[in-house]
């Protein structure tokens with residue numbers, strides 16, 4: 001007899017948590033577990049801005065999927081580009097660009113989200129995102145190369161555009177990115193005696209009237225004060241009207257000469273969800289509180305890519321796209337897959353938000369654990385303690401801790417790696433958003449390759 005096949009798509013916070021729990025709770029002969037993932041690591045996204053700023057090495061937040069011999073899941077290196085719910089087949093594009101059909105009995109969809117963009121002229125050609133390890137490493141190289149090129153140039157206009165930086169998005173990702181990268185340029189410019197530090201300018205803009213509204217007024221203001229003290233110009237109620245290679249135009253009419261536009265204005269569910277032809281809520285796949293897709297037994301979705309009802313909040317709210325929820329949903333969905341496999345009832349997901357930590361670099365932070373408002377060193381201690389606790393493996397915790405200590409003692413050497421330096425880096429190149437099939441293409445493909453099933 002063949003064993004039931006469980007297919008997990010995505011090795012992020014929710015996918016990895018689900019796979020590890022399935023490995024722990026299922027007997028090896030009870031089901032075959034397969035994981036589809038383009039990378040061989042789980043990315044600890046909350047520390048991505050610290051990779052961009054060089055406080056952490058990229059490797060330290062890339063947690064290996066093969067650390068232990070107990071990890072028995074079969075891993076397909078590639079990305080899912082379509083799912084045919086009727087035929088129960090997931091189409092995967094491997095990292096060598098081969099299309100592979102992966103049949104399943106149970107599927108857990110956890111591909112996370114991609115950077116949300118809008119129809120703003122030039123945006124997708126000129127903006128960088130902060131969602132992948134490659135983007136963080138690229139941005140670091142790019143920012144240091146702006147200092148190198150400005151230093152070498154005698155043209156004041158070129159210097160001005162290379163030394164201004166724009167971050168769009170006043171959520172925690174954008175705020176941490178602006179804060180961490182400003183620290184990078186502030187420290188680096190001391191090694192460029194020809195450069196006037198006064199020319200370096202960071203802008204943080206958001207269309208919303210407040211930074212990080214989820215922190216509440218007091219902490220939001222406290223974060224804002226820290227950033228303003230460091231010289232970051234914060235513009236609220238403002239977005240981008242137009243982006244070009246050497247300047248961006250704000251919606252309030254200002255034209256800022258810059259070659260660095262970092263776009264962190266929100267996320268949207270992975271384009272994989274649209275290939276299913278199932279109901280979505282603002283792009284996220286509609287699921288029940290048990291994370292099951294209605295009308296499709298054995299199909300589960302969670303994390304940033306699914307609209308999981310937030311039972312703790314009620315009133316029809318859905319869980320916000322945070323690691324905190326994704327990780328816990330991963331555990332619950334594994335239990336529900338096992339329950340479905342064993343013919344037991346599924347259980348709903350419920351979790352009360354534990355709060356937020358925002359690391360602004362150095363001794364600066366704001367955090368709100370369990371509703372307690374903290375700033376400065378206590379907030380930083382909570383933030384760093386939280387991250388160390390949340391990193392999955394002891395070796396990852398040790399790498400991050402060692403990097404923090406080394407950076408505090410020895411600082412940064414501001415070295416460029418030259419990674420992809422001659423290639424334009426667009427959002428779609430890093431986030432593979434153009435790789436997906438349409439629902440019709442999925443059905444046609446599966447109809448050709450799996451004729452007996454369709």
Ligand SMILES: Cc1cc2nc3c(=O)[nH]c(=O)nc-3n(C[C@H](O)[C@H](O)[C@H](O)COP(=O)(O)OP(=O)(O)OC[C@H]3O[C@@H](n4cnc5c(N)ncnc54)[C@H](O)[C@@H]3O)c2cc1C
Pocket residue numbers: 009010011012013014015036037038039041042043045046047048049078079080081110111112113130131172173270272302303304305321322323324325326327357
């Ligand atoms: C800069 C930044 C800072 C953040 N800080 C915090 C924070 O402080 N606290 C917090 O709670 N949350 C934070 N978040 C949000 C948090 O990281 C996400 O909510 C969380 O990662 C969502 O988990 P997930 O499992 O849904 O997706 P992810 O963790 O993003 O995992 C998705 C995985 O799926 C893979 N994948 C994508 N497409 C496919 C495909 N087609 N096929 C196969 N695999 C695929 C991806 O490579 C990835 O490994 C931050 C996010 C960012 C970007």
